[in-house]
Amino acid sequence: xxxxxxxxxxxxxxxxxxxxxxxxxxxxxxxxxxxxxxxxxxxxxxxxxxxxxxxxxxxxxxxxxxxxxxxxxxxxxxxxxxxxxxxxxxxxxxxxxxxxxxxxxxxxxxxxxxxxxxxxxxxxxxxxxxxxxxxxxxxxxxxxxxxxxxxxxxxxxxxxxxxxxxxxxxxxxxxxxxxxxxxxxxxxxxxxxxxxxxxxxxxxxxxxxxxxxxxxxxxxxxxxxxxxxxxxxxxxxxxxxxxxxxxxxxxxxxxxxxxxxxxxxxxxxxxxxxxxxxxxxxxxxxxxxxxxxxxxxxxxxxxxxxxxxxxxxxxxxxxxxxxxxxxxxxxxxxxxxxxxxxxxxxxxxxxxxxxxxxxxxxxxxxxxxxxxxxxxxxxxxxxxxxxxxxxxxxxxxxxxxxxxxxxxxx
Ligand SMILES: *Cc1c(COP(=O)(O)O)cnc(C)c1O
Numbered sequence: 001x002x003x004x005x006x007x008x009x010x011x012x013x014x015x016x017x018x019x020x021x022x023x024x025x026x027x028x029x030x031x032x033x034x035x036x037x038x039x040x041x042x043x044x045x046x047x048x049x050x051x052x053x054x055x056x057x058x059x060x061x062x063x064x065x066x067x068x069x070x071x072x073x074x075x076x077x078x079x080x081x082x083x084x085x086x087x088x089x090x091x092x093x094x095x096x097x098x099x100x101x102x103x104x105x106x107x108x109x110x111x112x113x114x115x116x117x118x119x120x121x122x123x124x125x126x127x128x129x130x131x132x133x134x135x136x137x138x139x140x141x142x143x144x145x146x147x148x149x150x151x152x153x154x155x156x157x158x159x160x161x162x163x164x165x166x167x168x169x170x171x172x173x174x175x176x177x178x179x180x181x182x183x184x185x186x187x188x189x190x191x192x193x194x195x196x197x198x199x200x201x202x203x204x205x206x207x208x209x210x211x212x213x214x215x216x217x218x219x220x221x222x223x224x225x226x227x228x229x230x231x232x233x234x235x236x237x238x239x240x241x242x243x244x245x246x247x248x249x250x251x252x253x254x255x256x257x258x259x260x261x262x263x264x265x266x267x268x269x270x271x272x273x274x275x276x277x278x279x280x281x282x283x284x285x286x287x288x289x290x291x292x293x294x295x296x297x298x299x300x301x302x303x304x305x306x307x308x309x310x311x312x313x314x315x316x317x318x319x320x321x322x323x324x325x326x327x328x329x330x331x332x333x334x335x336x337x338x339x340x341x342x343x344x345x346x347x348x349x350x351x352x353x354x355x356x357x358x359x360x361x362x363x364x365x366x367x368x369x370x371x372x373x374x375x376x377x378x379x380x381x382x383x384x385x386x387x388x389x390x391x392x393x394x395x396x397x398x399x400x401x402x403x404x405x406x407x408x409x410x
Pocket of ligand 1: 077199238272273
């Protein structure tokens with residue numbers, strides 16, 4: 001959705017320079033068309049399976065983004081009571097919401113049960129017992145799925161690889177049958193499904209397909225054991241293009257899943273996060289200073305690791321471009337923020353034709369950008385804007401100084 005006209009970058013039909021001018025920087029900007037297209041790509045690829053697509057709210061939980069997906073019938077994958085509250089506040093349907101995560105508290109489980117969520121993706125035996133007990137006290141049956149660790153190597157960054165034996169996530173493949181038997185023995189649980197999520201920013205479909213095979217095989221084993229499941233949930237994890245990555249083929253993945261499921265009476269759920277929002281957003285930031293260092297030069301900008309943590313956290317690469325092309329000599333420099341940490345960079349060794357006052361676009365910032373933002377260094381969080389053609393709407397106002405201490409007592 002990013003295009004260039006007359007040396008200026010546009011998101012849809014809106015010049016980024018106009019947005020920076022109107023709303024200030026740092027500023028997150030999202031394309032509604034890009035959100036819609038990304039969801040439609042899943043719908044198209046998986047059309048034959050009619051899956052319940054549960055957007056992973058943690059990638060970007062802005063209410064307007066959730067509402068946009070909810071209006072298109074999307075479900076949600078949540079990992080906290082706060083995310084459930086966001087989904088409900090945005091008009092999302094509890095009956096299309098599934099609850100993942102290793103540490104669900106009693107209060108969160110009760111909230112989810114009272115709200116009538118679709119399913120708990122359970123990650124351990126003690127969690128099964130806890131949900132059973134709370135469901136009993138509420139006189140309901142809790143719909144559950146077990147997150148099984150298929151033990152496939154997702155070939156991604158170790159911090160975002162979750163399907164290996166060493167991971168804190170899920171239940172070991174070899175322990176699955178025993179865990180399901182235990183679940184089936186608990187009176188207040190309704191055992192419905194099986195789920196997995198092997199990692200994030202996956203660029204190959206082979207591990208996803210392998211995980212699907214192993215999960216469906218387990219569903220067969222369970223059916224023979226008298227535990228008939230009604231759905232499988234293959235998680236999220238499809239990668240996006242940050243730089244020059246070759247993208248996984250969604251249609252090939254969908255076709256493989258369809259072939260594996262075959263005639264089994266299993267419905268499909270998916271939990272995409274990054275691939276629905278990542279390339280729909282950019283972070284606009286203004287250059288404060290060009291600092292010539294002894295060994296290195298720096299482009300010091302007004303966005304920092306508190307606004308976009310991925311570079312500092314995962315050494316993630318985000319393309320950075322000036323929003324207006326200039327005929328000046330480029331410099332090679334690290335693009336850094338004002339935060340007092342050496343790890344506070346948005347990009348390293350970038351060649352940019354920029355001067356102080358120019359605005360840069362940090363690309364592919366729609367996922368795990370605003371949702372991971374903090375107030376570190378007492379920096380008010382950035383505003384967020386949704387673009388639809390030439391229309392723009394503020395979907396989160398910039399935080400004020402008072403917001404910084406709104407919860408504190410002096
Ligand atoms: C983070 C997460 C997702 C979404 O992952 P993406 O890589 O953003 O698609 C889906 N399911 C679970 C359980 C997760 O933890």
